[in-house]
Amino acid sequence: MKKKIIWSMVAALLILSLVLVGAGQYFYNVAIHRSVDSVELHGGGESVTAASLLSEEEKQAKIDEVMEWTDKQEFEMVEVKSADGLKLKAHFLKNPHSNGQAVILAHGYKGNSEQMPGITKFYYDQGFDVLKPDARGHGLSEGDYIGYGWHDREDYVKWSQYLVKATEAENIFLHGFSMGAATVLMASGEKLPEQVKGIIADSAYTTVLEELTHQLKYMYGLPAFPVMQVTSMITNIRAGYTFNEASAIDSVMKNELPLLIIHGDQDDLVPTEMGQRIFEAANSDKELWIVPGAGHTEAYTIAEEEYQERLKAFWSKSLGK
Secondary structure, X not given: OHHHXXXXXXXXXXXXXXXXXXXXXXXXXXXXXXXXXXXXXXXXXXXXXXXXXXXXXXXXXXXXXXXXXXXHOOOEEEEEEOOOOOEEEEEEEOOOOOOOEEEEEEOOOOOOOOOOHHHHHHHHHOOOEEEEEOOOOOOOOOOOEOOOOOOHHHHHHHHHHHHHHHHOOOEEEEEEEOHHHHHHHHHOOOOOOOOEEEEEEEOOOOEHHHHHHHHHHHHHOOXXXXXXXXXXXXXXXXXXXXXXOOEHHHHHHHOOOOEEEEEEOOOOOOOHHHHXXXXXXXXXXXXXXXXXXOOOOOHHHHOHHHHHHHHHHHHHHHOOO
8 A cells, every 4th residue: 555655756856857848848838949929928918008099090100110211221241159169149220420339229029139229229329230030039130049138148249259350349339128128137247349339228128037937937837846847947058048147137237337227117028127137236327217108118119208318318318428
């Protein structure tokens, strides 16, 4: 009888282990493994404020204007090699009226360098050269997994070095959205070229573990433990990083550059309190702008003029002007 109980317990543990490993593999394939399929994330919809801001005709006219401008620009495809040997691609827009300043724009999860046309045009209009990389595992860049900013942080050091060497940029800003915001914050804790003068993070998450835990809860109704721990272990084996170490919070504690943290107060995809906690953890010169009515990465849509004025003020302050 005692042996039967022991064997039953062993069998149950084996079955549980197989189920957990299967779940971990499933979530790795859904969230980490490179895929062209888009994922409907919790909280990723349009906010009430953004939806009611302009009529459909006005929205389309604005989009058409920006896209018409974009189509007229001559973006150059440029490339760097990552520390682990990946070919990383970016679109580069040289400004013929350059003021010696450049921005590196970082896109979000499952995005690419062809996005962010509105902010691209704004930076260009202010005399900036604009570099828009495809993150590893996205777009035209190599990589079979999504790094959520962790391995990408070193890639952005490479891109910063590229701008210094190839374009002789005097002042560089890193500006990211969502996953791209977490990426530039993680990069802020690295040894960046002295030409990098400031970091702008719009809708960043604190850590990969906390963001994926947030999504797991709302999309699947599952507790974080032990699914996230198993998925993190599988990610470490297959992609070389864990969810705990991929932390924007830890990085900003090491950062010495000026920070502008932007977050919508209606952000359900990356909760607003994450932006607040990142701000509180930062030790450098820092600003926090919580945008009323804005959902995830909607600040530029909802408060475009104020967004632009805050950027200009941040650049000036960061450059000591």
